[in-house]
Structure formats: C-alpha cells, structure tokens
Amino acid sequence: MHNIDAHEFLNFLLNELVDILEKESQAAKGSSETSSPSEKIANGPRNLQVNGVQKEPLITWVHKNFQGILTNETRCLRCETVTARDETFFDLSLDIEQNSSITSCLKNFSSTETLNAEDKFFCDKCCSLQEAQKRMKIKKPPHILVIHLKRFKYIEQLGRYKKLSYRVVFPLELKLSNTMEDSDSEYSLFAVVVHVGSGPNHGHYVSLVKSHNHWLFFDDENVEMIDESAVQTFFGSSQEYSSNTDHGYILFYESIASDNKS
Amino acid sequence: MIHSSGNGMMSSSAASSSVGNSQSPGLKTYFKTPEGRYKLHFEKTHPAGLLHYAHGKAVTQVTLAQLKEKPAQLPPTPTGSSSAGGVRSAAARLLGGGNGSRALSFVGGNGASKAVAGSSRIGSMGVSSSSGSALCSNYDGKGTFLIFNVGDTVFISDFNSQDKDPIKSIHFSNSNPVCHAFDADAKDGHDLLIGLNSGDVYSVSLRQQLQDVGKKLVGAQHYNRDGSVNSSRCTSVAWVLEGDGAFVVTHADGNLYVYEKGKDGTGDSSFPVIKDQTQFSVAHARSSKSNPVSRWHICQGSINSISFSADGAYIATVGRDGYLRVFDYSKEQLICGVKSYYGALLCCAWSMDGKYILTGGEDDLVQVWSMDERKVVAWGEGHNSWVSGVSFDPFWSSPTSEGDVESVMYRFGSVGQDTQLLLWDLVMDELVVPLRRPSGGSPTFSTGSQSAHWDTLTPVGTLQPAPSMRDVPKLSPLVAHRVHNEPLSDLIFTQESVLTACREGHIKIWMRPAHCENQSSSSENVLSNSLKEKPLLSSKVGSYKQ
Numbered sequence: 113m114h115n116i117d118a119h120e121f122l123n124f125l126l127n128e129l130v131d132i133l134e135k136e137s138q139a140a141k142g143s144s145e146t147s148s149p150s151e152k153i154a155n156g157p158r159n160l161q162v163n164g165v166q167k168e169p170l171i172t173w174v175h176k177n178f179q180g181i182l183t184n185e186t187r188c189l190r191c192e193t194v195t196a197r198d199e200t201f202f203d204l205s206l207d208i209e210q211n212s213s214i215t216s217c218l219k220n221f222s223s224t225e226t227l228n229a230e231d232k233f234f235c236d237k238c239c240s241l242q243e244a245q246k247r248m249k250i251k252k253p254p255h256i257l258v259i260h261l262k263r264f265k266y267i268e269q270l271g272r273y274k275k276l277s278y279r280v281v282f283p284l285e286l287k288l289s290n291t292m293e294d295s296d297s298e299y300s301l302f303a304v305v306v307h308v309g310s311g312p313n314h315g316h317y318v319s320l321v322k323s324h325n326h327w328l329f330f331d332d333e334n335v336e337m338i339d340e341s342a343v344q345t346f347f348g349s350s351q352e353y354s355s356n357t358d359h360g361y362i363l364f365y366e367s368i369a370s371d372n373k374s
Numbered sequence: 375m376i377h378s379s380g381n382g383m384m385s386s387s388a389a390s391s392s393v394g395n396s397q398s399p400g401l402k403t404y405f406k407t408p409e410g411r412y413k414l415h416f417e418k419t420h421p422a423g424l425l426h427y428a429h430g431k432a433v434t435q436v437t438l439a440q441l442k443e444k445p446a447q448l449p450p451t452p453t454g455s456s457s458a459g460g461v462r463s464a465a466a467r468l469l470g471g472g473n474g475s476r477a478l479s480f481v482g483g484n485g486a487s488k489a490v491a492g493s494s495r496i497g498s499m500g501v502s503s504s505s506g507s508a509l510c511s512n513y514d515g516k517g518t519f520l521i522f523n524v525g526d527t528v529f530i531s532d533f534n535s536q537d538k539d540p541i542k543s544i545h546f547s548n549s550n551p552v553c554h555a556f557d558a559d560a561k562d563g564h565d566l567l568i569g570l571n572s573g574d575v576y577s578v579s580l581r582q583q584l585q586d587v588g589k590k591l592v593g594a595q596h597y598n599r600d601g602s603v604n605s606s607r608c609t610s611v612a613w614v615l616e617g618d619g620a621f622v623v624t625h626a627d628g629n630l631y632v633y634e635k636g637k638d639g640t641g642d643s644s645f646p647v648i649k650d651q652t653q654f655s656v657a658h659a660r661s662s663k664s665n666p667v668s669r670w671h672i673c674q675g676s677i678n679s680i681s682f683s684a685d686g687a688y689i690a691t692v693g694r695d696g697y698l699r700v701f702d703y704s705k706e707q708l709i710c711g712v713k714s715y716y717g718a719l720l721c722c723a724w725s726m727d728g729k730y731i732l733t734g735g736e737d738d739l740v741q742v743w744s745m746d747e748r749k750v751v752a753w754g755e756g757h758n759s760w761v762s763g764v765s766f767d768p769f770w771s772s773p774t775s776e777g778d779v780e781s782v783m784y785r786f787g788s789v790g791q792d793t794q795l796l797l798w799d800l801v802m803d804e805l806v807v808p809l810r811r812p813s814g815g816s817p818t819f820s821t822g823s824q825s826a827h828w829d830t831l832t833p834v835g836t837l838q839p840a841p842s843m844r845d846v847p848k849l850s851p852l853v854a855h856r857v858h859n860e861p862l863s864d865l866i867f868t869q870e871s872v873l874t875a876c877r878e879g880h881i882k883i884w885m886r887p888a889h890c891e892n893q894s895s896s897s898e899n900v901l902s903n904s905l906k907e908k909p910l911l912s913s914k915v916g917s918y919k920q
C-alpha cells in the first residue's frame with residue numbers, strides 16, 4: 113500500500129476540519145448555555161449556528177463547499193421496486209480507462225450496473241437476494257466538485273497495487289449532465305493534484321492551482337507561473353511505458369454561475 | 375504482399391492488402407459499415423528512433439498534396455455545370471479541410487475544373503499497387519504526397535506508393551513545424567505553407583523540396599520572422615480560395631493574420647493594441663508595403679482550427695473559449711456563432727454545400743450546426759474522449775437515393791483522443807427535437823429579445839450560448855472503430871479511402887468497400903461513376919440562406 117496518499121489525506125483533512133468546527137461550535141454552545149441572555153446577544157454571530165434543532169448536524173463551511181448528495185437507485189428485477197438511498201460525499205472516486213476523458217469516466221460512474229450472481233441485492237419487499245439494477249446519480253451537486261482518479265489499482269495477478277498511467281483528459285470546463293438529470297450547471301477547473309512517479313509506493317506530489325486567472329505550479333517550496341496549456345502535460349500517457357510519470361490525480365472544479373441563461 | 379514479421383494477427387487478417395505495420399497489436403484491419411467493409415490498405419509513418427522529447431509538443435497534422443505535370447496544362451473541363459459544381463463542392467470541401475489546422479487535409483484545386491483533375495488522380499493512384507513507379511525520380515511529373523509533421527520535422531510520403539517510409543524529411547532547427555497547407559493551383563511556385571510553434575511561417579514550392587536532396591527547407595519565403603508580428607504559436611494556416619496568393623495564419627493568442635504570398639513586408643507591420651480581448655476586431659496594415667495586410671482579433675485564448683467554406687466566402691473558427699464563429703471573409707464580418715456544450719472546441723469542417731458545420735471538442739461531442747437554421751441541430755454522442763477531427767464525406771451518396779432522396783442526406787466522420795474513428799449518418803427527417811419545457815429555457819439566446827425561439831433567426835453577429843442538453847437531438851454513430859493505439863488527430867475522406875492519423879505521426883489508409891472488393895477495376899470507370907452520382911449534391915452548392 114502507498115503510504116501517503118493525497119486522496120486519503122484530503123479525506124482526513126476535510127473530516128478533521130469538520131470535527132474541529134463541530135467541537136468549536138459545541139464549546140460555544142456550552143458557554144452560551146451558562147451565559148446570561150445579554151451575553152448571548154453579544155455572542156450572537158457565533159451562536160447562530162447552533163440555534164436550530166439540537167440534534168441537527170452542524171453545517172460547516174466544509175459541507176457548504178464540498179458536500180454533495182448522491183442517490184443510489186436500486187431496482188429489484190423481480191418486483192421492480194426501486195430503492196433509493198441518499199448518501200453524502202466530499203469527492204467522487206472514478207474508475208479510469210486508457211485514452212478516455214473525465215466526461216466518459218463520469219458517464220461510466222453513473223451507468224446502470226446489474227447486480228447478479230455473487231453480488232445480488234437483498235430486496236426488502238421480496239425478502240430475499242435478487243438480481244437488481246443499480247445506478248448512481250448526483251442529486252445535489254457540490255459547490256466544489258472534487259474528482260479523484262483511481263490511478264492506484266490492486267492487480268490480483270501481481271498481488272499488489274499498480275499505478276495506472278492512463279491518459280485521462282480533463283477539460284477546463286465541465287458539466288455534469290451525464291450524472292445528473294436536468295443539469296446544465298457548469299464547473300471550472302481551478303486545481304489539480306499531480307502524482308509524480310511510476311509506482312504506488314513512492315513518488316512525489318506537485319500541484320497546479322489557478323489563482324487570479326493565472327496557473328501556478330507548486331513543487332515543495334518552488335512556485336512558478338505556467339501557461340494554461342501546460343495543464344495538458346499532466347493528462348497521462350497513451351503508452352504503458354513512458355518517461356512521463358506526472359499524472360493528474362485529484363481534480364478540483366468550482367461551480368460557476370451560468371451566464372446568459374434566461 | 376508485404377507481411378509484417380512478428381505479428382501473426384495482422385498478417386492473417388491483412389492477407390489481401392499490404393499492411394506492413396507491426397505497431398498495432400489487437401487492432402482490427404477492417405471495419406464494417408452498412409455498405410460493406412473498409413479495409414486497412416497501407417500505412418505511412420516516420421522512421422523509428424525519432425527524438426521523443428519532441429513528441430507531445432506538436433500534434434501530427436497531415437496535408438495531402440497534389441502535384442500536376444510540371445508543364446502547366448489545363449486539365450479537361452467537365453461538361454455540364456451541374457456535375458462540375460458537384461465535384462467542386464466535394465473537392466473544395468477537401469480544400470477546406472486543407473485550409474484548417476485539422477490534422478489531415480486533402481488539398482484539391484481551387485477552381486471547379488481543376489479540382490476534378492485533383493480528385494481523379496487521387497482516385498486512380500490510390501488503388502495503384504505499384505510503388506511509386508509512376509513517379510519520375512526527379513519529381514517533375516504529377517503525384518500525390520502526404521505532408522506531415524512529427525516533432526521538429528516535416529515528412530513527405532508518396533501517397534501512391536505503399537512504402538511505409540517517407541521519401542523526404544525537412545528538419546527545422548529553431549522551432550517545431552505544427553501546421554501546413556497546400557494549394558494545387560498556386561500561380562507561382564510557392565504552393566506549400568508551413569507554420570511553426572514559434573509563430574514563424576514559410577511558403578515554399580513542394581516540388582522544389584522534393585527535388586532537393588538536403589534536409590533543409592529550400593527557396594523559402596519567410597513571414598513573421600522570429601515572431602516579429604506575433605510570437606505566439608501558429609495553430610493553422612490556410613490558402614484563401616482564388617485569393618491571388620493570399621493566405622491566413624491563426625495563432626494561439628486568438629489572432630488571425632492575412633498575408634500576401636511573396637510580399638517582403640518592408641513596411642510597418644505593427645497593429646494597434648487590442649482594446650477588448652473578448653471582442654472581434656479587424657485592423658488593416660498602416661502601410662501598403664507591409665505583410666501581413668490585416669489582423670483579425672477573434673477571441674480570447676487560442677484559435678484551434680479554421681475551415682473555409684467550399685466557395686471560399688465564409689470562414690469558420692473554433693477555439694479555446696468554446697465558440698464556433700462564422701465570418702464573411704471578404705466583408706470581414708462576424709455572421710453567427712455558438713458555444714460548445716462545455717470546454718474548448720478543437721476542430722471544425724463544412725459540409726460540401728455549405729449548409730452545415732461540424733465541430734468537435736472537449737465535451738466529447740460532435741456538434742452539427744445549421745447555417746440555415748442558425749442553431750445546433752444535433753449532438754453526436756459516441757466518443758469516450760475529446761473529438762479531435764471531423765469531416766463530411768463528400769464522396770458518399772445515399773444508397774437509397776432512387777426512392778427517398780429527401781431522407782438520408784449526409785455522411786460524416788469523426789476521430790477522437792479515444793483512438794476511435796466514428797462514422798455518422800445525418801438524416802434530417804429522423805432528428806427529433808426533445809421535448810421542450812413551456813417555461814423559458816429556449817436555447818436560442820438573442821440580445822434584447824426574451825422570446826427568442828428556435829425558429830427565429832438571431833441578428834447577424836450574435837453569438838449564442840451553449841444549448842441545453844435537453845434541447846438538442848442526439849445522434850448515435852453508425853460505426854465506432856478503434857483504429858490506432860494513440861489518440862487520433864484527424865481524418866480525411868478521399869474518393870477511394872478514408873485516412874486516419876494519430877498524434878504521433880502514424881497514418882492509416884482504409885479502402886472503401888467498393889474499392890476493396892474490386893481493386894483491379896479501371897480507375898477511370900470509378901471516377902466517371904462517381905461523377906454521375908454527384909449532381910445530387912451540386913444543386914445545393916452556394917445556396918446559402920442568410
């Protein structure tokens with residue numbers, strides 16, 4: 113297993129932030145309970161967050177920016193009952209293919225999958241394992257869409273993880289129509305985490321970040337301005353053995369208000 | 375028969391053709407269409423061991439160039455204006471491709487009659503099994519050549535020979551060549567344009583290059599020397615149809631320049647500062663002695679590809695900002711345009727009759743724009759990555775043309791970075807516009823008119839926003855075939871074949887079904903048959919509605 117994975121770190125970071133924010137909020141709430149009404153007003157802005165129903169989970173800025181809702185729809189092939197289960201996410205992990213695009217990976221992500229043989233679905237109505245069709249849809253798109261490319265894959269024949277250097281192109285603008293019904297809302301790429309190296313156990317991370325309309329390249333303490341067209345050098349390679357080992361690994365897209373729409 | 379060694383799969387399936395490539399394991403050497411099999415006929419590539427660092431920096435583009443007999447003689451003029459028009463539309467569409475920065479481009483003649491000669495030679499030579507024997511060793515005669523760039527080199531291959539290797543290489547020491555265009559009817563010797571990554575542009579005589587034994591460009595006229603006018607990358611070069619040696623060059627900074635061949639450009643070649651990067655503006659040179667003679671600022675970001683309409687009246691551009699724009703070339707006026715669903719557009723091509731424009735880009739869609747209706751009439755869904763090349767098939771005619779001529783109208787192809795070639799039929803009657811919501815959401819955006827509607831033409835010069843997914847009819851490909859191992863950069867239709875090219879400089883020639891089955895048939899017959907079929911299209915040439 114790779115030791116420090118940027119995707120694992122991102123998950124850790126976001127969850128840790130939520131924990132800290134929740135603790136802070138609870139602490140503020142605890143202090144407000146013992147305080148007098150006048151102090152409560154004085155502390156107004158901080159207390160607003162906890163003035164709701166007590167058991168309601170706190171909506172932090174992490175949630176507001178990163179959280180989206182996926183609907184996992186399963187249709188039992190015997191009774192036709194559709195079971196929909198919502199789940200929240202901070203990022204989408206996509207399976208990748210050689211010479212494909214993010215658009216195509218997203219299409220595959222939400223394509224219909226048949227659950228059968230070893231992988232049957234327990235239907236509550238039939239009270240038994242049944243063949244079923246499963247589909248993932250984005251119910252609520254996040255403000256910041258984080259896409260994780262599954263470049264580290266466990267290869268059973270090898271008994272270990274392998275890095276997929278596949279060429280997966282990502283556009284600077286993106287829409288989620290394939291994964292969402294009725295959505296033409298547009299996203300704009302603003303950051304890319306790049307994994308440098310040929311294998312999963314070693315390597316280096318660099319990143320590209322768009323700031324004030326300029327792309328910046330971050331490599332440890334070195335920062336340099338790069339041309340927008342340089343982003344495409346991190347798509348991956350169309351040949352398995354290539355000297356290019358710098359591959360886009362995590363993509364950050366920000367929702368932009370659609371212009372010129374009635 | 376040449377069989378590749380060490381590739382059993384290829385050898386067995388390529389028994390009837392001369393496939394000599396061993397670089398394509400697992401790729402089929404044919405694909406099926408309703409009208410029959412397209413078979414891999416031969417391949418063209420560059421010598422192995424090319425400097426690999428150069429790869430990726432310049433995507434291979436191909437120009438198919440037709441050299442006539444050296445003593446300039448007029449080819450036979452076809453009788454009947456309708457058939458001339460038909461072939462003209464076909465060949466000129468190919469010319470349009472050659473003009474653009476599309477990777478593969480066939481360059482026919484400028485005029486109607488000359489274009490006939492061009493396509494007839496492609497036809498007769500394409501099936502020739504001789505390897506270049508028709509060519510004089512000193513290249514004084516006629517011939518058809520593939521011109522393609524790889525890394526810092528421009529290679530020239532003999533299209534009529536099945537020899538895989540190029541016959542000539544031209545090395546550029548300062549910057550990589552990235553685009554080229556050929557004019558079969560150039561008045562003086564210079565018929566080939568080459569644009570560089572540095573922004574520099576050269577015009578040369580193709581024949582002179584072939585006759586020279588060196589590895590350098592010879593007898594070249596140099597424009598935009600060291601990027602003195604514009605130092606951003608050239609993205610495409612194109613000859614202006616009947617433009618008396620005028621040509622256009624587009625750059626990565628959103629500018630297009632009009633040059634005049636052979637003019638030294640001694641005058642002041644500076645242009646005023648562009649006030650608004652987002653607005654279209656045209657500036658003319660201050661001095662009559664300067665070259666370029668004008669600058670069109672088209673968009674913010676790169677112009678990725680251009681294509682002239684068959685009659686040369688219109689020029690379409692696509693670019694980084696995702697917009698397709700159509701200009702009246704002589705009036706220097708923006709006519710219409712539309713934004714991609716999302717992302718940059720990478721390629722564009724006109725239909726032979728000028729009624730439709732295909733675009734392809736980073737949304738993985740092949741878009742069909744109607745000039746008559748001023749709207750996107752179809753989105754082709756089928757590529758799994760960006761669409762890098764599009765082209766109508768000007769030689770295809772509907773098999774049902776006897777009964778219902780009205781239904782099947784166009785065949786087109788697209789190639790993508792998913793390594794696939796897709797073929798499509800555009801049947802206007804079968805296109806069903808999806809349900810539209812009664813409340814707003816009209817895809818046609820028009821300034822000052824909230825009630826803009828599908829059927830209402832927008833004012834001249836209006837750029838429309840991206841249509842909504844639910845408003846555009848979808849097309850599915852007729853054929854999807856993985857043709858190379860590397861992402862593709864373009865395709866071209868010739869009378870007897872389809873050419874595909876990948877970014878790394880491998881080119882495959884796929885013979886059309888009729889020619890696969892009857893390769894020994896007289897090429898003259900093939901030509902005359904196809905001429906008879908063409909008047910169907912010819913009546914539509916130039917029937918622009920504005």
Ligand SMILES: [Zn+2]
Nearest residue numbers: 188191235238
């Ligand atoms: Zn059930």
